[in-house]
Amino acid sequence: xxxxxxxxxxxxxxxxxxxxxxxxxxxxxxxxxxxxxxxxxxxxxxxxxxxxxxxxxxxxxxxxxxxxxxxxxxxxxxxxxxxxxxxxxxxxxxxxxxxxxxxxxxxxxxxxxxxxxxxxxxxxxxxxxxxxxxxxxxxxxxxxxxxxxxxxxxxxxxxxxxxxxxxxxxxxxxxxxxxxxxxxxxxxxxxxxxxxxxxxxxxxxxxxxxxxxxxxxxxxxxxxxxxxxxxxxxxxxxxxxxxxxxxxxxxxxxxxxxxxxxxxxxxxxxxxxxxxxxxxxxxxxxxxxxxxxxxxxxxxxxxxxxxxxxxxxxxxxxxxxxxxxxxxxxxxxxxxxxxxxxxxxxxxxxxxxxxxxxxxxxxxxxxxxxxxxxxxxxxxxxxxxxxxxxxxxxxxxxxxxxxxxxxxxxxxxxxxxxxxxxxxxxxxxxxxxxxxxxxxxxxxxxxxxxxxxxxxxxxxxxxxxxxxxxxxxxxx
Numbered sequence: 129x130x131x132x133x134x135x136x137x138x139x140x141x142x143x144x145x146x147x148x149x150x151x152x153x154x155x156x157x158x159x160x161x162x163x164x165x166x167x168x169x170x171x172x173x174x175x176x177x178x179x180x181x182x183x184x185x186x187x188x189x190x191x192x193x194x195x196x197x198x199x200x201x202x203x204x205x206x207x208x209x210x211x212x213x214x215x216x217x218x219x220x221x222x223x224x225x226x227x228x229x230x231x232x233x234x235x236x237x238x239x240x241x242x243x244x245x246x247x248x249x250x251x252x253x254x255x256x257x258x259x260x261x262x263x264x265x266x267x268x269x270x271x272x273x274x275x276x277x278x279x280x281x282x283x284x285x286x287x288x289x290x291x292x293x294x295x296x297x298x299x300x301x302x303x304x305x306x307x308x309x310x311x312x313x314x315x316x317x318x319x320x321x322x323x324x325x326x327x328x329x330x331x332x333x334x335x336x337x338x339x340x341x342x343x344x345x346x347x348x349x350x351x352x353x354x355x356x357x358x359x360x361x362x363x364x365x366x367x368x369x370x371x372x373x374x375x376x377x378x379x380x381x382x383x384x385x386x387x388x389x390x391x392x393x394x395x396x397x398x399x400x401x402x403x404x405x406x407x408x409x410x411x412x413x414x415x416x417x418x419x420x421x422x423x424x425x426x427x428x429x430x431x432x433x434x435x436x437x438x439x440x441x442x443x444x445x446x447x448x449x450x451x452x453x454x455x456x457x458x459x460x461x462x463x464x465x466x467x468x469x470x471x472x473x474x475x476x477x478x479x480x481x482x483x484x485x486x487x488x489x490x491x492x493x494x495x496x497x498x499x500x501x502x503x504x505x506x507x508x509x510x511x512x513x514x515x516x517x518x519x520x521x522x523x524x525x526x527x528x529x530x531x532x533x534x535x536x537x538x539x540x541x542x543x544x545x546x547x548x549x550x551x552x553x554x555x556x557x558x559x560x561x562x563x564x565x566x567x568x569x570x571x572x573x574x575x576x577x578x579x580x581x582x583x584x585x586x587x588x589x590x591x592x593x594x595x596x597x598x599x600x601x602x603x604x
Contacts, residue, residue: 157435157481157484157485159431159432159435159488160488162491162492162495163492163495163496165496165499166492166495166496166498166499167499168498168499168502168503170407170408170410170411170502170506171407171506172407173406173407174404174407174509174510174513175510175513175514176513176514176517178404178513183403183405183589184402184403184405184583184586184587184588184589185589186588186589186590187589188400188583188588188589189201189301189304189305191398191400191401192305192397192398192399192400192576193392193397193398193400194308194391194392194397194398195391196308196388196389196390196391196392197304197305197308197391199389200304200308200377200381200388201301201304201305203381203382203383204300204301204304204380204381204382205297205300205301206382207381207382207383208300208380208381208382209382210296210299210300211293211296211297211300212382214289214292214293214296214297215293217289217292217293218286218289218290218292218293220289221282221285221286221288221289221290222286224282224285224286225279225282225283225285225286227282228275228278228279228281228282228283229279229282231268231275231278231279232268232270232275232276232279233267234265234266234267235265235266235267236263236264236265237263237264237265237266238261238262238263238264239260239261239262239263239264239449240259240260240261240262241258241259241260241261241262242257242258242259242260243256243257243258243260244256244257244258245257256453256454257453257454258451258452258453258454259451259452260449260450260451260452260463261449261450262447262448262449262450262463263447263448263449264445264446264447265445265446265447266443266444266445266446267443267444268441268442268443268444269442269443269444271439271440271442272436272439273432273433273436274433274436274437274439274441275433277429277430277432277433277436278429278430278433280426280429281426281429281430281433284422284423284425284426284429285422285423285426287422288419288422288423288426291415291418291419291422291592292415292419294415294590295415295416295419298415298584298587298588298590299584300380301588302580302581302583302584302588303380304377304380304381305576305580306576306577306580307373307376307377307380308377308388308390309394309397309573309576309577309580310373310573311370311373311374311377311388311390312390312392312393312394312397312573313394313569313570313572313573314366314369314370314373315370315390315393315394316393316394316395316569316572317366317566317569318363318366318367318370320562320565320566320569321359321362321363321366321562322363324359324558324562325356325359325360325363327558328352328355328356328359328360328558329356331352331355331356331554331558332352332353332356334545335348335349335351335352335353335551336349336352348550348551348552351551351552351555352551352555355555355558355559359562374386374387374388394569394572394573394576395572397572397576399575399576399579400579402516402579402582402583402586403586404513404586405586405587407506407509410505410506410509410586410587411502412591412592412593413586413587413590413591413592414505414585414586414587414590415587415590416501416505417498417501417502417505418592420494420497420498420501420502421498423494423497423498424491424494424495424497424498426494427487427490427491427493427494427495428491430487430490430491431484431487431488431490431491434480434483434484434487435484437473437480437483437484438473438480439472440470440471440472441470441471441472442468442469442470442471443468443469443470443471444467444468445465445466445467445468445469446464446465446466446467447463447464447465447466448462448463448464449462449463449464450462450463451463505585508581508584508585509582509585509586511581511585512578512581512582512585513582515574515578515581516578516579516582519571519574519575519578520575522571523568523571523572523575526564526567526568526571527568529564530561530564530565530568533557533560533561533564534561536557536560536561537554537557537558537561539557540553540554540556540557541554541557
């Protein structure tokens with residue numbers, strides 16, 4: 129009996145290819161899910177029971193009502209070096225995305241080959257010259273999505289770089305406001321210290337008169353002199369701090385060290401009302417959370433691309449050219465070729481598996497980084513919300529203490545001038561009042577800084593829905 133040989137049809141070839149692909153896919157390690165410990169769930173509400181669904185103005189610093197501050201923040205958003213560096217990373221990510229997209233398209237190259245030879249033939253020595261221009265085309269057929277996943281990785285990384293830039297803008301705006309508040313606080317401390325010096329001068333003059341007339345001892349005079357010098361010595365210290373604060377603020381703005389214009393005082397600095405979003409909405413309003421989420425998605429796409437390397441890679445190639453021999457006036461010989469190749473991994477000594485394991489570890493690290501970012505974000509909001517009411521309570525007590533100490537100083541002076549008390553009582557009252565006035569300034573600064581921290585913790589009016597089209601000077 130004769131055996132009849134049948135040629136393989138197209139459907140049979142497709143079945144064989146599918147069988148081979150399925151076999152290789154079965155060799156691919158199973159994709160492991162994200163770690164359970166990386167999961168995080170937003171709370172239903174804030175600890176202090178504060179609720180709200182208001183949106184924050186993207187230019188929230190205008191709420192402080194200081195024109196000089198608005199100018200400084202606008203300049204910082206335009207010229208700060210951290211923001212400029214973040215912008216270059218966006219440009220780099222955009223270029224890498226274009227390269228990843230180009231990898232999925234056919235590539236065409238022009239090749240020009242030239243050759244000359246001199247050899248001994250049957251008729252004697254001969255010289256041969258050949259020129260071969262050629263066009264070569266190649267294209268990898270992305271059957272299993274490996275290149276598509278690589279492009280998705282680049283897309284997500286590009287978006288993450290945009291969000292990182294917006295986060296840098298939010299951080300620079302907050303740092304500029306806090307630096308300006310610190311400058312106003314130093315101005316207030318210097319003004320109070322200079323007023324205190326004037327009052328101490330009057331007390332010192334009175335102590336000298338009392339000592340000259342013999343009403344008080346030299347001990348009380350030296351105490352007054354020492355107290356006067358102590359307050360006087362605080363002035364150059366505050367002036368030095370002011371100069372450093374101005375230089376630091378100018379650095380944030382991206383300018384050389386110099387003076388900073390102020391249009392108000394800390395006592396006039398308005399604290400704007402705050403708008404608190406629901407905890408569940410915070411995930412889409414903070415740039416750092418959205419950036420961590422995008423990087424996690426990019427890690428998952430990179431892992432998918434690595435797993436696709438277990439499947440065959442199909443490449444198509446074609447070339448078309450001409451061959452000119454011994455002169456350009458001869459009729460060229462047309463040359464062409466077309467073909468394809470299938471590269472299927474059989475044995476790599478565990479290299480591809482190790483790469484998948486490494487990609488899985490990077491994905492898990494990105495998942496834990498996302499959880500850390502979310503937990504830190506909720507902690508920042510909770511701390512800032514709690515501080516709002518607690519700092520206000522402190523301010524009430526500090527103001528009451530300041531009023532009481534002002535009256536105490538008046539009583540101590542009256543008793544000293546009437547001869548019923550030693551000068552030490554006056555000194556104690558002066559020290560306590562001066563320190564309390566400084567405490568009030570520090571508390572005002574803490575309130576303003578906490579409000580800035582709250583705006584930053586809530587995302588500063590940024591939104592994940594429109595981060596790619598933020599106009600200059602606006603954080604979204």
